[in-house]
Amino acid sequence: MINIREAKITDLNALREIGRQTYREHFSDIWSFAGMSDFLDQDFSPSALEKSLNSLNQIWLVVADEGGKVVGFSKINLSKPAPISGEVGVELQKIYFLKSEAGRGYGKQLLNYIYELGTKRGESLVWLDVLKTNLSARRFYSSLGFQERGEIPFKTDIVEIGMVVMVCPLSNSMQPHRAAISSQD
Secondary structure (H helix, E strand, C coil): CEEEEECCHHHHHHHHHHHHHHHHHHHHHHCCHHHHHHHHHHHCCHHHHHHHHCCCCEEEEEEECCCCCEEEEEEEEEEEECCCCCCEEEEEEEEEECHHHCCCCHHHHHHHHHHHHHHHCCCCEEEEEEECCCHHHHHHHHHCCCEEEEEECCECCCCECCEEEEEEEHHHCCCCCCCCEEECC
């Protein structure tokens, strides 16, 4: 069982730490060391996180295991137009888990939480962009009701990869298993 809750400003340091760790674990092969450091220093700086945590249009979710250890997180943006189609909905901007926690079903549980959150807020869909080369993530999202809409450019300091935009209408989402989700304020 995992615990999913909306992050507060007091979670800033935990988000910074887990964000930097998970991003390095998953994407170190597409950045130079200096490029990765620069990106993480910007994206997960205390000032950037504080601004985002205080935004009315952005929600950070913290995921902890049964023992209370933070194992992942997500960042969503409300009522944001998707690239290519212009459809407005919840943007799933970030969803990362520690590599050691892979295969435990946490991603499905977190997406279910996001589906429910989006529905409660009157959103009609969830959208995201994923690395074009990340075939396993694309299959995972497809299995949960996401459909590919097209590609947008993306590059790091060493490689041009591209991203695939994927959209899941909330009315048609497959709603991954609902068991084992709890919420705390």
